[in-house]
Amino acid sequence: MEQEKKTRGALYLLSAIGVITMLAIFAILLPGANASARKREEGDTKAVFLIGEDSGPLALSDALHAVSGDALERAVCSAVLLEKYAGTSFAVSDPSVRANAEVVLALSEMLRAYAAANASYTLPIVTAGVESAEAISPLAGGYGVMLSLLVPKGDEMTAVTLENPLAAAFYAWLASNAPHYGFAVDPSGMLRYLGTPHAAYLFQNGMTLSEYLTQIKEKTAENPLAVKYGGATYEVFFVPDKKGGGKEIRLPKSAAYTVSGTNLGGYIVTVKQP
16 A cells, blocks of 8 residues: 555656646747748748849830930940840941840840741841940940841842831731730831830830839839739839938748839839749
8 A cells, every 4th residue: 555655646746747847848849830930921031132222124215214324334344245135137237236134035035036036148237235246325224226137138248127017027026926025116227125024014005114114103012013924914113212322121931023114203112922
């Protein structure tokens, strides 16, 4: 009997020790768990710094909105020579013609697609970019290029503008296909790179870049414009520029996004939805 009491007492003691130990473990782990949750909550976003309000693929460049000298200097510094990418799908009129690297890659891909789809012997020629043999040209701060077309004429080849009837087939192909490569095109031969969701939206809605920017300026992160393209949805919104330059916003950590200045006092942020 005495032995049974001792055994029962030992079991009670062990149980009490076990409970105390578990409470101590919870006391240690619970604050840690809360801290981890706070860390995850804070770590779910990332800081995005907005700079260069007057430059980017969506920065307006026209008679009323000139590209600043600083923006042009940045464009020239970041531009690449198109001659390095020229070949059987396109040529350049001068070895000094340059454009933004993103533009050059999209242009090369687009004109290779044109060459593959057209058996006729015509050759697009890039005649101007951010810098030409004569002088620095605005051309949308490096996001625009001028095209003409080399076509057969008798026994020779001759260059014609896209307004020429001889270039009608090429212009028609560009008008319907350029948005899929991020370009907007006009009859003068100017190709303006905007990025695929934006170019497609302009094409689908028959808008100019100025009209598009006016619409986006009314959109916020809480009430963005939803643009559908290529099976994906993009949320597009405007962030006013901070006086004195620079602004920081926070986006989901996993967000795929692009940012462009507008030359209209703010930035356009485009977030691709998962």
